[in-house]
Amino acid sequence: xxxxxxxxxxxxxxxxxxxxxxxxxxxxxxxxxxxxxxxxxxxxxxxxxxxxxxxxxxxxxxxxxxxxxxxxxxxxxxxxxxxxxxxxxxxxxxxxxxxxxxxxxxxxxxxxxx
Amino acid sequence: xxxxxxxxxxxxxxxxxxxxxxxxxxxxxxxxxxxxxxxxxxxxxxxxxxxxxxxxxxxxxxxxxxxxxxxxxxxxxxxxxxxxxxxxxxxxxxxxxxxxxxxxxxxxxxxxxxx
Numbered sequence: 635x636x637x638x639x640x641x642x643x644x645x646x647x648x649x650x651x652x653x654x655x656x657x658x659x660x661x662x663x664x665x666x667x668x669x670x671x672x673x674x675x676x677x678x679x680x681x682x683x684x685x686x687x688x689x690x691x692x693x694x695x696x697x698x699x700x701x702x703x704x705x706x707x708x709x710x711x712x713x714x715x716x717x718x719x720x721x722x723x724x725x726x727x728x729x730x731x732x733x734x735x736x737x738x739x740x741x742x743x744x745x746x747x748x
Numbered sequence: 749x750x751x752x753x754x755x756x757x758x759x760x761x762x763x764x765x766x767x768x769x770x771x772x773x774x775x776x777x778x779x780x781x782x783x784x785x786x787x788x789x790x791x792x793x794x795x796x797x798x799x800x801x802x803x804x805x806x807x808x809x810x811x812x813x814x815x816x817x818x819x820x821x822x823x824x825x826x827x828x829x830x831x832x833x834x835x836x837x838x839x840x841x842x843x844x845x846x847x848x849x850x851x852x853x854x855x856x857x858x859x860x861x862x863x
């Protein structure tokens with residue numbers, strides 16, 4: 635069965651610090667990978683996704699993620715965070731070829747100090 | 749497009765009452781998902797439908813929970829009877845199957861409080 639593991643439940647950073655949120659998945663086949671973000675009081679929205687091609691994916695608001703197949707990882711990065719990046723971040727995976735079920739990680743709460 | 753629409757946005761009810769949450773997916777999407785989000789358990793998939801048919805309801809916590817999708821533009825999640833531990837935010841999401849990218853579009857959620 636597929637599973638997604640996010641290593642950090644809570645992260646606190648100061649503005650301008652660099653961010654890396656870990657995500658590992660377990661599934662042996664082709665996968666589609668996602669990062670969703672949930673800002674305080676809002677619903678989840680897509681940050682970026684990977685389904686083929688360049689393993690370094692760039693998303694909105696300066697975020698990027700790198701798919702490393704050999705490590706079953708899809709870590710999220712941002713070189714310099716802002717206070718407005720305070721949110722909860724969810725890594726998600728589904729089986730390739732448009733599998734029905736997307737599995738979400740437990741989420742990482744990021745708090746950026748101004 | 750209006751996006752995924754959920755109603756009500758907030759629901760406060762007493763233990764033992766029936767609660768019905770509603771969702772209208774994005775037009776043209778043929779997959780629909782119900783999630784529950786709590787501080788303790790995070791985001792949990794309860795059930796998902798494809799072409800109005802329930803595909804996997806293994807996440808439904810117990811028999812008090814039921815979900816239906818009578819047509820492509822409407823789904824309900826019902827809790828009967830409700831209990832305080834059901835208090836959570838319930839999200840509905842839809843996606844367009846046949847696409848490898850399979851992005852899910854989430855609604856604003858229904859915040860349920862059971863007293």
